[in-house]
């Protein structure tokens with residue numbers, strides 16, 4: 001039995017993701033500099049007071065020596081982080097290879113490796129083996145730290161084998177898996193050489209979560225069509241064992257953004273930006289520089305808008321902030337130069353001696369600069385070709401309480417399902433439609449802007465990341481209780 005003390009103890013939550021929310025830089029034989037990245041997941045779980053959360057993942061550095069591994073483990077423990085050490089070849093084949101060259105593009109409807117991507121592939125089988133091996137390494141670390149009653153929450157396409165490996169280690173472990181990307185139509189998933197194994201491993205989890213109902217439905221039909229299993233309204237059934245499948249749309253820590261706008265340094269920054277762009281409407285794009293974000297399409301739409309509306313040429317500016325990611329992958333290098341080329345051409349064509357229409361930055365902005373930028377923006381442009389959710393659209397809305405700017409949002413982002421009523425939805429492949437929407441947004445009446453903004457603001461401030469995490473974990477606990485009841489019947 002449990003005594004009062006034990007019952008008061010918070011439930012332990014092991015959050016397993018490819019990357020820890022901390023980056024480590026080695027400063028000497030046994031000293032480390034740790035930098036915390038306060039992404040969505042971190043603030044989501046910091047906000048959930050009923051759990052005692054720990055993180056398990058790769059720290060983003062290669063640490064081949066034992067001393068280094070030992071000292072880094074000790075340093076990370078203070079941040080409640082537990083490292084998984086992956087060697088360079090594994091990272092190359094598992095992370096760059098199978099995750100980013102195979103699963104990422106496939107899940108975003110960009111197809112399987114062909115042409116360039118195929119030529120840089122050292123063989124799917126060895127990448128897939130490395131993927132499994134890496135997942136096994138994660139499972140080993142989880143097993144070592146697992147205590148009875150813990151909830152284990154696995155994240156994303158990097159760790160599709162983890163539920164299976166964890167259940168093999170201990171079939172009583174409470175295991176949930178959440179996918180941050182879209183889950184594609186079964187016709188896409190069908191192309192993956194390892195389609196069945198991936199599905200079966202995920203199905204070992206007790207609860208499988210997606211951002212939207214559509215992704216959950218795609219997953220269930222893939223299990224039906226590829227594995228021949230039965231789909232029910234609750235999930236997928238295999239010989240009497242039910243894996244619960246459901247939608248858990250993520251959110252942001254909206255208060256963190258709203259509070260930041262009050263800070264003097266953010267206010268100063270806003271003032272500078274307003275002076276800098278006085279007399280011009282500000283349009284904004286903030287993305288990781290990735291194929292899925294539709295950055296070239298967005299910039300071409302802006303060009304078409306300027307072409308068609310000469311009266312706007314010196315009255316609007318597009319700020320495109322693009323953080324480079326996965327810079328060692330040739331396709332991403334190609335994308336960078338493609339974007340630079342288009343921006344250069346348009347600025348050459350429509351720029352004057354004193355102003356250019358597009359400011360393109362290849363880097364990330366710190367949190368305060370980002371908030372200031374969101375707050376002074378008139379129109380935000382999110383043109384993802386596919387996107388699991390897209391949190392930039394949420395962050396923009398959170399920062400627009402006074403300006404009530406317009407969000408142009410791709411219908412292929414998960415966020416279209418939650419912010420669709422307030423945003424202008426577009427098909428990013430239809431450049432003429434996006435160009436037209438830019439004009440519509442810039443000319444929108446204050447009344448219509450306010451109505452649209454209020455709708456989205458209410459959504460963003462009530463569907464927060466804290467609520468998302470708490471809902472997922474409580475649903476996981478419930479799923480297990482229900483499964484126990486079912487087997488007793």
Ligand code: ADQ
Pocket residue numbers: 039040180181250286287288321322323363364365366370387388389390391392393395
């Ligand atoms: P991402 O593809 O990274 O996330 P997104 O949801 O927009 O996309 O989150 C990006 C985050 O990085 C935001 O918090 C944003 O502020 C920040 N960021 C982006 N560019 C930046 C820049 N230039 N400077 C500073 N910060 C920048 C994946 C999926 C998404 C899903 C999330 C969460 O691809 O679809 O919404 O996970 O599940």
